[in-house]
Each structure stands twice: as structure tokens, then as C-alpha cells.
Amino acid sequence: MSNHATTKKASPLTGLNLTFLAPAAGDAAAVASRATKPEATGAPVAARVVIVGSGPAGLTAAIYAARANLEPIVIGGIAGGGQLMITSGVENYPGFPDGIEGPELMALFRKQAERFGARIVDADVDRVDLSSRPFGLWAAGVEYRAQTVIVATGASALWLGLESETRLRGRGVSACATCDGFFFRDKAVAVVGGGDSALEEALYLTHFASKVHLIHRREAFRGSKIMQDRAAAHPKVEMHLNRTIEEIVGADHVEALRLGKADGSGEETLAVDGVFVAIGHRPNVEVFRDWLATDEKGYLTTLGATTASAIDGVFVAGDVDDHRYRQAVTAAGEGCRAAIDAERWLEAQAPGPAEASAVSMPTTAIAATGSRP
Numbered sequence: 001m002s003n004h005a006t007t008k009k010a011s012p013l014t015g016l017n018l019t020f021l022a023p024a025a026g027d028a029a030a031v032a033s034r035a036t037k038p039e040a041t042g043a044p045v046a047a048r049v050v051i052v053g054s055g056p057a058g059l060t061a062a063i064y065a066a067r068a069n070l071e072p073i074v075i076g077g078i079a080g081g082g083q084l085m086i087t088s089g090v091e092n093y094p095g096f097p098d099g100i101e102g103p104e105l106m107a108l109f110r111k112q113a114e115r116f117g118a119r120i121v122d123a124d125v126d127r128v129d130l131s132s133r134p135f136g137l138w139a140a141g142v143e144y145r146a147q148t149v150i151v152a153t154g155a156s157a158l159w160l161g162l163e164s165e166t167r168l169r170g171r172g173v174s175a176c177a178t179c180d181g182f183f184f185r186d187k188a189v190a191v192v193g194g195g196d197s198a199l200e201e202a203l204y205l206t207h208f209a210s211k212v213h214l215i216h217r218r219e220a221f222r223g224s225k226i227m228q229d230r231a232a233a234h235p236k237v238e239m240h241l242n243r244t245i246e247e248i249v250g251a252d253h254v255e256a257l258r259l260g261k262a263d264g265s266g267e268e269t270l271a272v273d274g275v276f277v278a279i280g281h282r283p284n285v286e287v288f289r290d291w292l293a294t295d296e297k298g299y300l301t302t303l304g305a306t307t308a309s310a311i312d313g314v315f316v317a318g319d320v321d322d323h324r325y326r327q328a329v330t331a332a333g334e335g336c337r338a339a340i341d342a343e344r345w346l347e348a349q350a351p352g353p354a355e356a357s358a359v360s361m362p363t364t365a366i367a368a369t370g371s372r373p
């Protein structure tokens with residue numbers, strides 16, 4: 001994120017025309033013609049690896065799978081590129097000492113994946129059938145048949161839903177203190193939320209900010225007692241309970257917060273340079289919910305130290321299974337691991353024609369994932 005207080009340096013890649021690619025007309029047809037027959041025939045598109053999601057995890061998996069000659073198809077989502085598409089300066093992704101804009105970084109990921117032959121379809125997967133191999137996935141009316149699937153659908157930060165919040169995103173409004181706290185050295189910031197994440201973000205921000213206002217709409221925080229005590233005891237943290245955010249004030253960068261009092265006794269204005277919304281994340285698991293196991297927070301789970309899910313041949317990478325680190329570099333790392341896991345898993349399978357290998361899912365997988373449609 002860029003902040004008005006931060007002098008932005010020119011990107012070393014400026015001038016390379018690397019805006020993220022818009023959905024290409026006929027992309028699905030191109031995939032279909034390359035993999036089997038055009039989808040106009042209604043024939044399913046066969047692939048050894050289908051990757052769902054085109055954020056850092058999905059596109060890194062695509063680079064590795066493509067370089068292993070697995071000819072991956074990435075069904076990247078209508079909102080291609082993932083969460084970094086809504087942020088500006090990314091300063092912590094290695095290899096870019098002067099920082100890089102989020103969309104520019106994701107355009108480079110995509111260009112690199114395509115260079116090695118990954119095919120990217122800008123559509124959402126709306127249905128899957130993981131009961132047997134090849135697995136079935138449907139997107140924009142096209143059926144895909146995959147020997148392996150890598151799920152890299154990420155997570156979505158939850159927002160307050162204010163017009164001013166959307167307008168000022170990347171201009172002082174953020175959902176990630178680890179990513180953007182650095183921009184607020186010696187500035188006053190606000191953190192909105194009442195759970196452990198909000199308390200953690202507030203404490204983290206005390207390393208940079210001169211003042212951290214912690215704002216919660218209720219009488220008490222939901223977060224753990226120990227975190228509450230730590231925040232309450234910190235000299236830079238000031239708590240504001242029973243306050244709602246009415247507006248984030250500022251024309252082109254954050255200048256203040258307009259707060260409502262829960263008892264209806266009026267409003268107050270708080271001067272801040274940044275606002276961190278910490279009201280939670282929602283992992284994008286909808287289409288996989290009936291097939292893959294989730295933890296108590298709704299994130300997908302993996303087996304042991306690998307990226308394998310409980311279904312043989314289905315792998316998971318990135319923020320969709322990670323509520324701890326949530327960084328582009330960790331998501332990319334998991335994408336790499338998932339592609340290597342998928343490649344080794346494919347190698348270990350008995351050879352056979354793609355369409356003929358309807359292998360039943362092991363009973364252990366069924367037990368682990370519960371009931372299936």
C-alpha cells in the first residue's frame with residue numbers, strides 16, 4: 001500500500017506494460033483446442049493438473065507444473081490475480097528492492113506461468129465432483145477432467161462495507177498490518193475489530209505508529225484475555241469501545257475517522273493517517289466445502305507436512321489453508337510445494353490413458369471428508 005506520507009519510488013519495471021490481462025475472449029476455447037477438442041463439441045477438457053485460483057499460490061503452482069511438462073490449466077477466477085490486485089505498493093516480496101505494485105507483480109506471475117505453457121482461463125469454478133479420478137470441474141459451462149487438482153482459491157478479507165472504505169483502500173485503508181504497517185512510521189492509526197486478529201494487529205502496529213486506536217463496536221473484546229491485557233497495558237494503544245465507524249474521512253488519503261456512539265449519544269472524530277480493518281477473513285471454499293475437510297475456522301486442511309488433502313490427487317495451497325501467515329511469499333511457497341506434490345503423486349500412479357483412469361477414492365478419504373453429495 002502507498003501512503004501519502006511515503007514517497008513512492010519508480011518501479012524498475014515501469015514501462016513494461018504489465019497490466020493484468022483482462023479475460024481473453026475464447027480463452028476456454030483455446031484451452032479446449034489445445035488439451036483435447038473445442039468445448040463447442042461438448043467434450044470435457046482433459047488435463048493432468050487443473051489449478052483453481054490465480055493468486056500467488058495458483059500461479060506459482062502453474063509455473064512449477066508447467067516447467068515439469070504437466071501442461072497445467074489454471075481456472076483462475078473472474079477476479080484473477082487474487083488479493084494483491086487490490087493493493088498498491090508491495091515492499092516485502094523478495095526480488096523487488098524498490099517495491100512493486102500488486103497488480104504489476106501478479107501480471108509478472110502470470111506472464112511467467114504462460115511463458116512455460118500454462119493455460120489460464122479467467123472463470124470461476126462453480127461445481128466439482130471429486131468422487132473419482134479424473135476429477136470433474138465445471139467453469140463457464142466447460143467441463144474439465146483432471147488427474148490432479150490444486151486448490152488455491154485464497155481467502156477474502158472482510159470489509160466494513162462503507163463507500164469511503166472502498167475509495168480509500170490502498171490510500172491509508174488496509175486489511176493487513178504485516179503488509180502495510182511499515183508505511184505508518186510515527187503516524188496515528190486505527191484498528192477496527194474485536195477479536196484476537198484485531199488485538200494482534202494493534203500490538204504489531206505499535207512497532208511503527210506513534211498511536212494505535214483500537215475501535216470495537218461492542219462493550220467488550222472477543223479476543224483472548226492475555227491479548228486484551230497486553231493491548232490495554234501498551235502505552236501507545238487507546239481503546240474505544242461501543243463505537244461504530246460511520247465514515248473514513250479523506251479525499252485521496254485517510255485523514256480521520258467519524259465514529260458513532262453505540263448509545264446514540266452523538267459522534268466524534270478521530271484524526272488518523274491509516275485504518276486497519278481486522279474483522280476477519282473468509283476462506284474461499286464454497287465449491288469444495290462438501291468434499292474437502294475444513295478446520296474450526298473454515299480453512300481447508302492438509303495431511304501432515306505436505307499439501308495433500310484427504311482426497312488422493314487433490315492438493316491445497318495458499319491462504320485457503322493458512323490463517324496464520326497470509327503473505328504472498330508464503331502462498332507462493334505453498335504453490336510450489338503443491339505442484340511438486342502433484343508431480344510426484346502423478347509419477348507414482350500406474351500409467352494409463354487420461355480418460356480411462358476412473359480410480360475410486362480410497363475409503364480413508366471418504367471417512368476423513370464426511371458425507372459427499
Ligand SMILES: Cc1cc2nc3c(=O)[nH]c(=O)nc-3n(C[C@H](O)[C@H](O)[C@H](O)COP(=O)(O)OP(=O)(O)OC[C@H]3O[C@@H](n4cnc5c(N)ncnc54)[C@H](O)[C@@H]3O)c2cc1C
Nearest residue numbers: 053055056057077082083125154179318319326327328331
Ligand atoms: C489489502 C491487502 C494488502 C496485502 N498486501 C500484501 C503485501 O504487501 N505483501 C504480502 O506478502 N501479502 C500481502 N497481502 C496478502 C496476500 O495478498 C495474500 O497472502 C496472497 O494473495 C494469498 O495468495 P493466494 O494465492 O493463496 O490467494 P489469493 O491471492 O486470495 O488468490 C485466490 C484466487 O483464487 C480465485 N478463486 C477463488 N474462488 C475461485 C473459484 N471458485 N474458481 C476459480 N478461482 C477462484 C480468486 O479469484 C483469486 O484469484 C495483502 C492482502 C490484502 C487483502
